Structure formats: structure tokens, C-alpha cells
Amino acid sequence: MGxxxxxxxxxxxxxxxxxxxxxxxxxxxxxxWWLFNSNDLATLGLFCAGQIIGVGFTGHTIGHRTxxxxxxxxxxxxxxxxxxLIRSLLLCLAIPAFITDKDQRGLHDRLPKTILVNIx
Numbered sequence: 001m002g003x004x005x006x007x008x009x010x011x012x013x014x015x016x017x018x019x020x021x022x023x024x025x026x027x028x029x030x031x032x033w034w035l036f037n038s039n040d041l042a043t044l045g046l047f048c049a050g051q052i053i054g055v056g057f058t059g060h061t062i063g064h065r066t067x068x069x070x071x072x073x074x075x076x077x078x079x080x081x082x083x084x085l086i087r088s089l090l091l092c093l094a095i096p097a098f099i100t101d102k103d104q105r106g107l108h109d110r111l112p113k114t115i116l117v118n119i120x
Contacts, residue, residue, distance in 0.1 A: 001074070001103055003117065009076070011103055012069045012116040020063030024050060027062060048092045056084025068120035074113050086112040 028047035036042035054061035096107030
């Protein structure tokens, strides 16, 4: 994909992705416990909202930022809110994230033409 192997701009790999996902999900669970008595649907809704807002408008969630990653368009520019919305909704379906290509991009990244890269 024309990305460096390591460092800024390289494709974010599995350990960082999982760490960011667990942090974002954990924050969603905490908010769900506090606001909705740990309702499963509320947890998913909060996670999805965090993804839509974070990725759609800044390119990263709290988890992505903590682990030094950002979602970008394939050409390296900032993603558009519609790309963030599509990516977030597909990620919340979970199955698209497990169907990856050789660059570790799941369907949730391939369909909106995005990529998760390291920024540090």
C-alpha cells in the first residue's frame, strides 16, 4: 500500500488495535454501568456513538489516541464524516472486523476506503 514498515504512517498492527478496542469498549461499559445499569444495548450504542463521533470528526477514538493511531483515507488525508459513519457502523457489527486482507484491513476499513495507521 506504499506505507512504511514501521513508525508514523505505517499500518497499525493487531496488538495496538486490540488495546484500543478494549479501552474504548471498557469506557463504554463504564458509562453504561453508570447511566443505564449495564444494559448491553446501551453499551453497544455508547461504543458506536463514540466511534462515529471520534473517528468521523477527529480520525481517532480515545483508544486510538492512547495507542498512537489514527484512521485516515487511503491517500493519507483526513477521513470524511461519512467514511467515519460507515466504518463505525460496520465495526459495531463485529463480523466485518474479522474478515481481513493481507494489510490487516477489515471490511469495516475496506468498504469506506480507510486505513488505521500509527501516528507515533
